[in-house]
Amino acid sequence: METFDLLKRLTETPGPSGNEAAVAAVVEELWRPLVDETAIDRVGSLAATKRGAGPEPRPTILLAAHQDELGLMVTRIVDQHGQGFLRLTNLGGVDRRHLLGQTAVVHGREALTGVLGGLPDSLLPEKARGQAYSYDNLVLDVGLPTERLRELVSVGDFVSFRQPLRRLHNGRVTGKALDNRASLAAVTICLERLQGRRHTWDVVAVATVQEETAYIGAYTSGYAHQPDVAVAIDVAHAKGPGANDSELSELGGGPLLGMGAEIHPAVYNALRDAAKALEMSVGVEPNATGRGTDAYALQTARAGIPTGLMLIPLRYMHTMVETADLNDIERAGRLLAELIARLDDTFLPDLREELMRPDKRKDDSQ
């Protein structure tokens, strides 16, 4: 499948944190032909296992890309002269400045499309003008009278944003939920490439749940699969107008490798070496204190998992016009496949060495 079509399918499927079943179904359909088995666990994460060619017992690498996206939830149904309106709250780090004027779907007894509306600025109390809408004065209006709305919708129903994926110029694409469906697309590309590539390790690719709220799927998948190595795949703020001056995170500049407290240096180096082998340019995303991706929860699962982090550059994160470069997504997929194909039976013994004597690395080209 063309990367754009793959991404379109993934991003347009609704999957607010806590209600990812529709995305899991799509991902399972995409991954099942590429792996040996798939399973959805108790919290809703989808795990796909592709067995390696090495002798048993084989080590396992876990790839974690979260399938949830930001969303909203109904907190109250309010009545205005017989017309019903939905009051909302956020699921994950929703930026309220972007809500007014969006189209959204409430997943009640049936899916109802509505608009996020509010009073025009000129009619708001003076001190509220020019501000982001608070959840106290924003409503989702699906056009139904209160009585009918109450039959179809209840407090606690999930709300997802509705936004088609579109092409911009120059291989750029824009839409909602590229955080983190771009990474699910990259993992899909990785699994496709592994069809023609020998790898000795077992690969468990997991589409995790509730990353945006609490890393639930990463905690539980790290425990359940007890991998020898884990790599989280997520998005990073790309350089753009007003964004930071990092020279390493350029849209179209290739994936970034996370570096910091939760990253095992040997996994970082393995990713870097894989990029070198592909002659692929990669950046570095320094994050001294960690948190913010599934890597945070994976690192401390069980007795501790050596964890790496790969990030796809993204502009306008957590909005409905998240923008990525298709090349970066494809490169991320190729890099993951290369990493996996290069894992051998010396990797784990060397990994301990790496931590103890980082200056003794055999093939460091610096």
Added chain:
Amino acid sequence: MNDLIRSLVEAFGPSGFEDAVRDLIRPLVEPHADEVSVDAMGNLIVRKRAAGENPLKVMIAAHMDEIGVMATHVTAEGFLRFTNIGGVGPHTLLGGRVRFADGTLGVIGADRNDDRSAIHPLSKHFIDVGATSRDDCPVRVGDAAHFERPFVAQGHRLTAKSMDDRIGCVVAIEALRRLPATVPHDLYFVFSVQEEVGTRGAEAAANRILPDVGIALDVTLTGDVPEARSMSVRLGDGPAIKVRDSGMIAHTGLVRLMRQRAEEAGITHQMEVLDGGSTDARPMQVAGPGCAAGCISIPCRYVHTPSETVDARDVEGAVQLLVAVLSNPIEL
């Protein structure tokens, strides 16, 4: 049920000091359990075994601890400076009374405050137990106290200093009494410790039990008082089925099942979306490989003040809902 509620809510049990509450609960649950144990943290774990094959492990958690204070310093004049145990708001302190484990009563005063509209931070409050010097003060640094306030029942409304979460313990005890002799699931009722300081007891218990399904019993806030937050939960409208709070999103299948059981049994109920706070359901959700976690909430006004108020009909509804969920098949 009011006698049971009174005895539990008036008991001493700040986080980390739950022994007295546990001693009250243990004899009440033993007749209804196959196995009762206390783990290293102090969680009381009450097991009721399933009748069938390959049962689901269901953990039900209600926390025994309550918020309180702890002495941090005794002044030369015998006054106590103190810190909070759990979420204690400074606006709930002045003029209040606290009681220490040994029965010592203290009243809370505050440093001079010339701005009457301002509230001192907790650090500018002190406790006066009637001592005149450090030597004759019966309280030592590290001693914990709870807020002293008698239980009051007025019509359906019940007020106490520790409805959070003794009322959840009451729901669990009452459900244990009413459950049929044989149940289809392996039930682990956990009366947990240290919830108010970060759901620590339930985290340890859940990691031991590794439940398939986790149900917390706890209080939730309401939106039905003057100038309240925008929240749909109302006192007296029945137990609330939690969909989300700031710590977790409940398992959608479990939420659906709870609603279905409530509807089948004709139990008035409401849906809960809470913007602040969390419960023991959160650590259960991420324990081990993860579990289907949810919460049956008892609506409560004035949470984390000495006058937490619930409605007896909501408590009764919560018991009925829990019994309906646990005594029937759980298909998620």
